[in-house]
Amino acid sequence: KDEGMAELLPACNTVILDEAHQLPETATLFFGQSFSTGQVLDLTRDMLTEGVAAAPDMRELPDAARKLDRAARDLRLSVPGKEARVPAQALQRDDKFSEALAGMHKALLAALNILKLAEGRSEGLAKAAERAEALQDRLARWVDDDYEDQVRWVETFTHALALHATPLSVADPFRRELEGRPRAWIFTSATLAVNKDFAHYQGQMGLEESQCVAWDSPFDYASNGLFYLPRVLPEPNSPEHTRAVIEQALPVLRASGGRAFLLFTTLRAMRQAQALLSESFKSQGFDFPLLMQGEGTRSELLERFRALGNAVLLASASFWEGVDVRGEALSLVVIDKLPFAPPDDPVMQARLDSLRKQGGNPFMEYQLPQAAIALKQGAGRLIRDERDRGVLMICDPRLVTKGYGKSLVASLPPMRRTRDLSAVEAFFAQEAVV
Numbered sequence: 001k002d003e004g005m006a007e008l009l010p011a012c013n014t015v016i017l018d019e020a021h022q023l024p025e026t027a028t029l030f031f032g033q034s035f036s037t038g039q040v041l042d043l044t045r046d047m048l049t050e051g052v053a054a055a056p057d058m059r060e061l062p063d064a065a066r067k068l069d070r071a072a073r074d075l076r077l078s079v080p081g082k083e084a085r086v087p088a089q090a091l092q093r094d095d096k097f098s099e100a101l102a103g104m105h106k107a108l109l110a111a112l113n114i115l116k117l118a119e120g121r122s123e124g125l126a127k128a129a130e131r132a133e134a135l136q137d138r139l140a141r142w143v144d145d146d147y148e149d150q151v152r153w154v155e156t157f158t159h160a161l162a163l164h165a166t167p168l169s170v171a172d173p174f175r176r177e178l179e180g181r182p183r184a185w186i187f188t189s190a191t192l193a194v195n196k197d198f199a200h201y202q203g204q205m206g207l208e209e210s211q212c213v214a215w216d217s218p219f220d221y222a223s224n225g226l227f228y229l230p231r232v233l234p235e236p237n238s239p240e241h242t243r244a245v246i247e248q249a250l251p252v253l254r255a256s257g258g259r260a261f262l263l264f265t266t267l268r269a270m271r272q273a274q275a276l277l278s279e280s281f282k283s284q285g286f287d288f289p290l291l292m293q294g295e296g297t298r299s300e301l302l303e304r305f306r307a308l309g310n311a312v313l314l315a316s317a318s319f320w321e322g323v324d325v326r327g328e329a330l331s332l333v334v335i336d337k338l339p340f341a342p343p344d345d346p347v348m349q350a351r352l353d354s355l356r357k358q359g360g361n362p363f364m365e366y367q368l369p370q371a372a373i374a375l376k377q378g379a380g381r382l383i384r385d386e387r388d389r390g391v392l393m394i395c396d397p398r399l400v401t402k403g404y405g406k407s408l409v410a411s412l413p414p415m416r417r418t419r420d421l422s423a424v425e426a427f428f429a430q431e432a433v434v
Contacts, residue, residue: 012183013183013184014183014184014185014186015183015184015185015186016186016188017185017186017187017188018188018189019189019322020187020188020189020192021189021190021191021192021201021373021377022189023187023205024170024201024204024205027170027173027174027205028166028167028170028347031167031170031173031174032150032164032165032166032167033138033141033142033164033165034138034162034163034164034165035135035138035139035142035162035163036160036161036162036163037072037073037075037076037160037161037162038159038160038162039131039135040068040069040071040072040104040108040135041069041072041160043068043111043128043131043132043135044065044066044068044069044072044111046124046127046128046131047061047062047064047065047068047111047115047125047128048061048062048065049124050122050124050125050128051065051118051125053122053124054118054121054122054124054125055118055121055122055125058114058117058118058121060114060117061114061115061118064107064110064111064114064115065111067107067110067111068107068108068110068111070107071100071103071104071106071107071108072104074100074103074104075100075101075103075104075161076156076159076160076161077100078094078096078097078099078100078101078161079091079097079154079156079161080156081156082156082157082158083156083157083158084155084156085153085154085155085156085344085345085346086153086154086155086156086346087151087152087153087154087346087349087350088151088152088153088154088163091154101143104139105136105139105140105143108132108135108136108139109136111132112129112132112133112136115128115129115132116129138163139163141165142163142165149167149168149169150165150166150167150168151165151166151168151346151347151350151351152164152165152166153166153346153347166347168347168350168351168354169204169351169354170204170205170206171203171204171205171206172206174205174206175205175206175207178206187201187205187207187210190217190376190380191373191376191377191380192373193212193214194368194369194372194373194407194411195372195407195410195411196214198210198212198214200365200366200369200370200373217413218386219383219385219386219388219413220386221383221413221414221415222414222415222416224383224387224388224389224390225382225383225389225390225391225392225413225415225416226390226391226392226415226416226417226418226423226424226427227391227392227393227394227409227412227413227415227416227417227418228252228391228392228393228394228417228418228419228421228423228424229393229394229395229397229399229400229417229418229419230248230393230395230419230421231419231420232244232248233245233248233395233396233397234397235397236336236337236338236396236397236398241269241336241337241395242269242272242273242276242336243272243276244395245273245334245336245395246273246276246277246280248393248395249262249334249393249395250280250284251421251425252332252334252391252393252421252424253286253288253312253332254284254286255424255425255428255429256331256332256391256428257288257310257331257428258286258288258289258310258311258312259309259310259311259312259328259329259330259331259332260311260312260313260330260331260332260333260334261313261315261319261323261325261330261332261333261334261381262277262312262313262314262315262334262336263315263316263319263320263333263334263335263336263378263381264314264315264316264336265316265336265337265338265339265340266316267316269336270292270293270314270315270316271292273314273336274290274292274314277290277312277314278290287310288310288311288312289304289308289310289311289312290311290312290314291304291305291311291312291313291314292313292314292315293313293314293315293316293318293319298318298319298323301313301315302323302325305325305329305330306325306327306329308329309328309329311329319381320339320374320377320378320381321377321378321380321381323381324384325381325384326384326385326388327387327388330381330382330384330388330390331389331390331391331428332382332390332391332393333378333379333381333382333390333391333392333393334393334394334395335375335378335379335392335393335394335395335396336395336396337395337396338371338375338394338396338398338399338408339371339374339375339378340367340370340371341367341370341371351366352366352367364404368404368407368408371408372407372408372411375394375408375411375412376411376412379392379394379412379413380413383413391424391427391428392412392413392415393424
């Protein structure tokens with residue numbers, strides 16, 4: 001809309017946004033800016049292909065493409081690490097990064113100038129010129145650190161690097177979007193509120209004046225669900241935590257006959273758990289198929305999980321929400337620890353610092369509500385219709401050892417609670433009788 005293109009939404013009086021808990025992250029991406037070496041490498045490949053087809057006489061074109069390719073690879077190599085997120089400030093005094101950034105700027109500008117000369121040769125070269133100009137603009141804006149209320153950071157992948165400028169808050173720009181059109185807006189989701197309080201979401205999205213209503217779930221959680229917190233668990237930051245989770249989960253898996261999701265807050269813990277479970281299944285004679293995120297697409301894994309009927313699926317972030325397995329195939333959800341966002345994430349750290357400077361309490365006002373919403377999402381995988389039954393097992397002692405644990409428990413579905421394995425075994429035995 002800002003670029004004069006057609007309206008995304010047709011003329012209407014009401015807009016309804018379902019799964020609106022995803023909107024803060026989506027809006028953050030939308031209002032932010034990103035530049036990646038992957039985009040640059042795609043551009044260089046197209047420059048070479050189009051140059052051969054439409055401008056074989058322009059030797060400057062492949063030369064510029066090769067120099068741009070080299071600049072992109074140099075920029076990636078200037079920041080060590082396969083998967084890392086680094087605040088821009090941490091790299092300001094890094095000569096290698098600064099030189100690579102300057103080299104990228106120079107190579108991209110040279111490629112843009114050549115493409116401008118060649119854009120009349122073909123539609124493909126004209127499109128490449130547009131992309132080069134857009135990339136040059138994003139890079140120049142990122143280098144110019146005069147970003148108001150935004151945090152600049154660098155993200156590295158195995159073969160790529162991205163420069164991000166992310167807004168600390170999307171409340172003001174999103175509010176302006178809403179005020180720009182006189183229509184009603186409805187935001188709906190099962191996880192907008194924290195213990196029936198919408199203040200956190202309203203603050204994130206600039207919806208402080210909105211009307212809020214919460215309804216109880218139609219599911220009979222008291223009869224069909226059981227929340228189990230094992231008694232003996234190490235602290236979640238302990239090196240022995242994942243092993244303890246598996247040790248505590250094995251008798252529950254025996255009682256449930258598999259049919260379980262094991263959800264982890266990190267990929268490292270998920271992979272460690274897979275190795276431990278594989279070994280334990282062999283030694284204890286369990287014949288439950290073991291599936292793990294990454295062994296196929298999400299839809300493929302879910303199809304296999306449903307078809308097998310007694311599988312155990314290990315997963316991380318992408319399975320915490322938007323996954324619907326109804327019926328007996330899923331009767332146990334195990335969550336390894338409370339899903340607090342990583343404290344070293346540059347955007348998270350900048351938002352916490354901003355709240356702290358304003359005199360707020362970052363943990364209570366941001367980290368805790370975010371964790372409560374994420375925990376509700378994970379717990380929500382268990383009961384998907386009126387006839388579903390199952391056990392939710394959370395392996396984090398902070399639910400009882402920390403003062404904030406009560407508020408997190410209160411945000412969960414109203415299931416019966418137990419700390420005794422015998423109650424879990426009795427629950428599944430009753431299911432077998434029924």
